[in-house]
Amino acid sequence: MNKSLFMHIVHRLSAEVEYFQPTQDAVGRSSLSPLQKCTAAIRQLAYGGGADTVDEYVRLAKTTAQKCLHNFTTGIIHLFGDEYLRRPTPEDLERLLHIGEQRGFPEMxxxxxxxxxxxxxxxxxxxxxxxxxxxxxxxxxxxxxxxxxxxxxxxxxxxxxxx
Structure with missing residues (x-):
């Protein structure tokens, strides 16, 4: 995944999903950053490792890594699902067939x-x-x-x- 796409996802999640918004604890220390939380989730997805495999790299516990992954996938589906994770409409199919024909791939x-x-x-x-x-x-x-x-x-x- 390129950096600009990753940062776009981090920005959208931190702006629109409460779990990824920065907070402070009772002593005034900052919580994990949205970047840390998203990195933990992406690493689990990319490498297929368990939640305990990101503890040293991102410095968070297994249960927190599990929460990051759950909230990340839920947030992605909520924010991007309607646009990117759907079946093509008849208009989409017509547009794609037209573009495919222009590029030399008719009926693709x-x-x-x-x-x-x-x-x-x-x-x-x-x-x-x-x-x-x-x-x-x-x-x-x-x-x-x-x-x-x-x-x-x-x-x-x-x-x-x-x-």
Whole structure:
């Protein structure tokens, strides 16, 4: 994620979601900054680690990291869901088909991409269940986007195979 996008998300969350607004405790010390809270959430999402993996990097406890992640995802859905996380309307489809045709891809609405992410901190009880025969556990990320990166459908599909 580039810095300007990340800072845009931090700014919107700190301006519109109460959990991300800076506060002070009873002694007058500042609480965690919106930047710390968002960084903790993004690191958990990006690296697939548990809440206790950000304690040294961002300097917050496991329960606080869990709250950051929960409030972050709830805030993203609330602030950006209607615009970016929705099914395309007939007008969207018509616009995308027209742009695709102009770019030399007639009848193309969007493109799909899949990738395997190594799942480092999977539950040990599931050992071997999520692998591609390489011995490494993976999760498949699949998404469909338009030319301007408007995401219509993104989901995680667990790749189940037994070695």
């Amino acid at each position: 609405v969007g493109s799909i991409d899949c990738m395997h992410w190594e799942w480092k901190n999977y539950p040990t009880a599931w050992k071997g269940m999520y692998s591609r025969g390489t011995g490494k556990s993976t999760i498949v990320l699949e998404e469909v986007v338009s030319y301007d990166l408007w995401i219509w459908h993104a989901f995680l599909e667990l790749q189940v195979s037994f070695p």
